[in-house]
Amino acid sequence: xxxxxxxxxxxxxxxxxxxxxxxxxxxxxxxxxxxxxxxxxxxxxxxxxxxxxxxxxxxxxxxxxxxxxxxxxxxxxxxxxxxxxxxxxxxxxxxxxxxxxxxxxxxxxxxxxxxxxxxxxxxxxxxxxxxxxxxxxxxxxxxxxxxxxxxxxxxxxxxxxxxxxxxxxxxxxxxxxxxxxxxxxxxxxxxxxxxxxxxxxxxxxxxxxxxxxxxxxxxxxxxxxxxxxxxxxxxxxxxxxxxxxxxxxxxxxxxxxxxxxxxxxxxxxxxxxxxxxxxxx
Amino acid sequence: xxxxxxxxxxxxxxxxxxxxxxxxxxxxxxxxxxxxxxxxxxxxxxxxxxxxxxxxxxxxxxxxxxxxxxxxxxxxxxxxxxxxxxxxxxxxxxxxxxxxxxxxxxxxxxxxxxxxxxxxxxxxxxxxxxxxxxxxxxxxxxxxxxxxxxxxxxxxxxxxxxxxxxxxxxxxxxxxxxxxxxxxxxxxxxxxxxxxxxxxxxxxxxxxxxxxxxxxxxxxxxxxxxxxxxxxxxxx
Ligand SMILES: Nc1ncnc2c1ncn2[C@@H]1O[C@H](COP(=O)(O)OP(=O)(O)OP(=O)(O)O)[C@@H](O)[C@H]1O
Ligand SMILES: [Mg+2]
Numbered sequence: 001x002x003x004x005x006x007x008x009x010x011x012x013x014x015x016x017x018x019x020x021x022x023x024x025x026x027x028x029x030x031x032x033x034x035x036x037x038x039x040x041x042x043x044x045x046x047x048x049x050x051x052x053x054x055x056x057x058x059x060x061x062x063x064x065x066x067x068x069x070x071x072x073x074x075x076x077x078x079x080x081x082x083x084x085x086x087x088x089x090x091x092x093x094x095x096x097x098x099x100x101x102x103x104x105x106x107x108x109x110x111x112x113x114x115x116x117x118x119x120x121x122x123x124x125x126x127x128x129x130x131x132x133x134x135x136x137x138x139x140x141x142x143x144x145x146x147x148x149x150x151x152x153x154x155x156x157x158x159x160x161x162x163x164x165x166x167x168x169x170x171x172x173x174x175x176x177x178x179x180x181x182x183x184x185x186x187x188x189x190x191x192x193x194x195x196x197x198x199x200x201x202x203x204x205x206x207x208x209x210x211x212x213x214x215x216x217x218x219x220x221x222x223x224x225x226x227x228x229x230x231x232x233x234x235x236x237x238x239x240x241x242x243x244x245x246x247x248x249x250x251x252x253x254x255x256x257x258x259x260x261x262x263x264x265x266x267x268x269x270x271x272x273x274x275x276x277x278x279x280x281x
Numbered sequence: 282x283x284x285x286x287x288x289x290x291x292x293x294x295x296x297x298x299x300x301x302x303x304x305x306x307x308x309x310x311x312x313x314x315x316x317x318x319x320x321x322x323x324x325x326x327x328x329x330x331x332x333x334x335x336x337x338x339x340x341x342x343x344x345x346x347x348x349x350x351x352x353x354x355x356x357x358x359x360x361x362x363x364x365x366x367x368x369x370x371x372x373x374x375x376x377x378x379x380x381x382x383x384x385x386x387x388x389x390x391x392x393x394x395x396x397x398x399x400x401x402x403x404x405x406x407x408x409x410x411x412x413x414x415x416x417x418x419x420x421x422x423x424x425x426x427x428x429x430x431x432x433x434x435x436x437x438x439x440x441x442x443x444x445x446x447x448x449x450x451x452x453x454x455x456x457x458x459x460x461x462x463x464x465x466x467x468x469x470x471x472x473x474x475x476x477x478x479x480x481x482x483x484x485x486x487x488x489x490x491x492x493x494x495x496x497x498x499x500x501x502x503x504x505x506x507x508x509x510x511x512x513x514x515x516x517x
Contacts, residue, residue, distance in 0.1 A: 001398065003386040190382045193344070194441070195372035196399035197365050281344050281367075 001191060002184055002204045008176040012209055015176070016216030016265065017223070019169040020257045023162050024224025027254055030158025032244045037151035050079075050110040054134035062132040063108050069131050070112060075119030082109040169213075169261065170268045177209055177272040192280055202273035206266055213265030217258045225254060294356055295320055295449050295480055296341050301350035303336055310336055312508040314350070318449070318482060323475045323498055325491050326484040327513070328505030334484040335379055337510070338451050341482070342374045343367045355448075372400055375442030377452035379484075381434045383426035389413070390422040393440045400445070409444075416440045416470060431458035432467075439470060443479075450474060452483045456490055464490055472498050 050070070054062045063081055070079035082090075087109050121139055128135045181188070191201050228245050246253065296318040303311045310333045318324065326334050339345040340352050343359045352359045354370050362370060383392045390409055397404050413419050416436040426434065435455050442450055452471065456464035468490055475481050475498060485491065494500045502513040 001384070001387075001395075003384075187384055190384055190395075191399055192368070193342075193371065193376065193378070193382055194396040194399055195368050195445070197368040200399055200401075277364075281346075 002180075002187055002208070005180045005183055008180040008183075009208075009212055011176045011179075012173055012212040012265065013216035013219075015169060015172045016213040016261050017220035019165050020217040020220030020254075020261055021224040021227070023165045023257050024221055024228060024254045026158045026161035026165065027257075028228050028244050028246060030155050030162070031246065031250065031253075033151045033154035033158060037148050037155060040148035040151060048112045048114065048137065048139035050112060050128065050135050050137050052108040052110070052132060052135045053105075054108075054132075056105070058134070059108055062134050063110070065132040066110055066128060066135045069124075069127050070110070073119055073124055073127070075115050075117055076112060077115045078111075078113040080111050082111060166260070166264055170264050173209060173213060173265050173268040174272050177205060177269040178276070180205060180209075181273060181276040188277070189280065192277075198274060198277045201277060202270060205273050206269045209269040210262050210266045214258055214262040217261035220261075221254050221257050225251065293320065294318075294353060296482075297351075297353040298340070298347075299351040299353070301340065301347040301352050303333070303340060303345060304348045305336075309348070309508060311340075311505070311510070314510050316503070316510060318480055320448070320480050321475070321478055322480055323472075323494070323500040324482045325494070325500055325502045326482060326505070326510075327486055327488070327491070327502060330486065332505040333508075334486075334505060335453050337505070338376070338453050338482070338484055341449075341451055342371055342376055372396060372445050373447050373449065375445065375447035375450045377435070377438045377442045377450070377455045379453040379457065381426070381438045383434070383437070385426050388423045388425060389418065389429070389437055392426060393437055393444060395441060396445045404444070412440050412444060417466065432460075432463040435459060435463075435467060436470075439467065443474060447479070449480045449482070452481070454485055455483060456485060456487055461489070465493065468494055 050066055052059065052062050052066060067079055067081065070076050084106065087106055090109070091106075121137065125137050128137060188201055225246075231244055294317055298314040298316050301311070301314045302309050314337070326337060328334055336345065340347060340359075341354075343352075343354065343362065346352070346359055354362075355373065357366070357370075359367075384395065387395075390413065391398070393413065394404060394409055410419065410422065413422055416439055418433060418437055418440065421429065421433060421437075426437070429437065435458070439452070439455060442452070450471070455467055455471070459467060464487065471481055471483065472494065483490075491500070491502060503510050504513045
C-alpha cells in the first residue's frame with residue numbers, strides 16, 4: 001500500500017551492511033583477544049621458580065633457607081623443591097635425553113605457587129638475597145599479567161563496539177524510517193481514513209525496513225567474513241594481529257548479526273511508526 | 282449482527298450530536314449542535330462556503346473531536362474510542378471526501394478496494410468489477426487516479442465509500458465538479474443506496490441537486506447558519 005521509497009531504502013540497506021561489516025571485525029577482535037587473554041592467563045598459571053646455584057656443600061642449607069623464606073612470605077601458597085629427576089626432565093627439551101646431566105652442577109629448582117592475591121616480588125628478592133645468596137627468583141612469566149589484562153580489556157572493547165554499532169544503526173534506521181513516514185504522510189492519512197489500524201500501517205513500514213536491514217546485514221557479514229579470511233594466517237608464534245579470525249564453527253557466529261540487525265531495524269521502525277501515527281487522528 | 286438488527290429496527294443511534302461545538306483554535310465555527318441521524322434517513326447539509334460543512338462531516342467520522350459537547354457514533358462517545366475503535370468505526374461509515382483522497386500510485390480498482398484490503402478482507406474480482414460497472418467505471422479499473430476526470434473520481438470515491446457495506450454514507454460535495462448530467466447520475470446512485478436502507482448525509486451547496494432529490498425521495502435539509510445547524514423549512 002505504501003509506495004516504494006527510494007532514498008530511505010538504500011540508506012537502510014547500506015547502513016545495515018556497513019554496520020554489520022564493522023561488527024564482524026569487532027567480533028573477530030573480541031574473540032581473538034578473548035582467546036589471547038585466556039591463553040596468557042593460563043600460561044601464568046600462578047607459578048614462579050627459584051633457582052639456587054651454590055657450591056655442592058651449601059646447596060642443602062641454602063635450599064632449606066629458601067623454603068623457609070618462602071613459607072613465611074605472604075602470598076605464596078606452596079613451595080616445593082624439585083627432585084633431580086624432575087629437573088632433568090625440564091632440561092631435556094634443550095639438551096636432549098642423552099646428555100649425562102648427572103655430571104653437571106645442576107641448580108636446585110624450587111617451584112613456587114602463589115595465592116590469588118600474589119606476592120611482593122621485590123621484597124621476596126631482597127629477603128632471598130639476604131638468606132640464600134645463590135637463590136634467584138625467576139618470575140619471567142609475570143610480565144604477561146598486564147598483557148593478559150590488556151587482552152581482556154580489548155575483548156570488552158570489542159563487545160562494546162558491537163553494542164555501539166547496534167545503537168548507531170538503530171539511530172540511523174530511525175532517521176530513515178522517519179523520513180519515509182514523513183514522505184508518506186498523505187498515504188498514511190488515506191489509510192487511516194479508510195479504516196486501517198495503526199498496526200496495519202506500521203507493519204507496512206516495519207516489514208520493509210526489517211527486510212532491507214536483514215539483506216544489507218547479510219551482505220555486510222559476507223563481506224566482513226571475506227575480509228577476515230583474507231587476513232594473513234596465524235603464524236606459529238601466535239602473534240596477536242595474525243590471530244584475528246574465526247576457527248571452525250566460529251565462522252558461523254557472525255551470522256547472528258543478520259537477525260540481530262533485523263531485530264534492531266524492527267524495533268527502531270516500529271517505534272518510529274507508532275510515534276508518528278499517534279500524532280494523526 | 283445484533284447491531285445490524287438494531288439498526289434495522291431503528292433503535293440504534295448511528296450518529297448523534299449533543300450540544301456539540303467545534304473550534305479550530307479561534308472562535309467556535311460550529312456551536313450548540315444537537316441532532317440525530319435516524320437510520321435510513323436522507324439528509325442534505327447546506328451552507329455557504331467556509332460555514333463548516335466539511336468540518337461537521339469530519340466530526341461524524343471522528344477525524345475531528347468536538348471541542349465541547351458530545352458526539353456519539355454507533356452509541357459510543359467518540360472521545361471514549363481508542364485508535365483501533367476509530368478505525369473499526371470508520372469501516373462502518375463510508376465517506377466520499379471533498380478531495381476524494383486516493384492513493385495516486387495505485388490503480389483505481391485497488392483504490393476502490395482499499396477499505397477491504399486494510400481490513401484484511403478479500404473480495405471477489407467479479408464483485409469489484411460489478412461495483413465499478415454500477416458507478417460507470419467498468420473500463421477504468423486499471424487507470425491511475427490522477428488520469429481520471431473529476432466526475433470519474435467522484436464516482437470512484439462513492440464506490441470506495443460503499444464497498445464495505447457501511448450503515449452510513451457521508452458525501453462531501455460529491456457533485457462539486459460535475460456537470461448537471463453527471464450530478465444527476467451520482468444523485469441517482471445515492472438515492473438507490475438510500476432505498477437499499479443506507480443512511481445518507483450529503484453536504485452540498487447545489488440547490489438544484491437538493492430539489493431534484495426531494496422530487497424522488499423524502500430528503501430533509503440541514504442548513505448551517507450563524508454557527509448553528511437548523512432543519513430548513515419546506516421552501517427548498
Ligand atoms: N485545519 C484547519 N485549521 C484551521 N481552520 C480550518 C481548518 N480546516 C478548515 N478551517 C476553516 O474552517 C472553516 C470551515 O471550513 P470547512 O472546510 O468546514 O467549510 P465548508 O463549509 O466545507 O466549505 P466549502 O463549501 O468551501 O467546502 C473555514 O473558514 C476554514 O478556513
Ligand atoms: Mg467543504
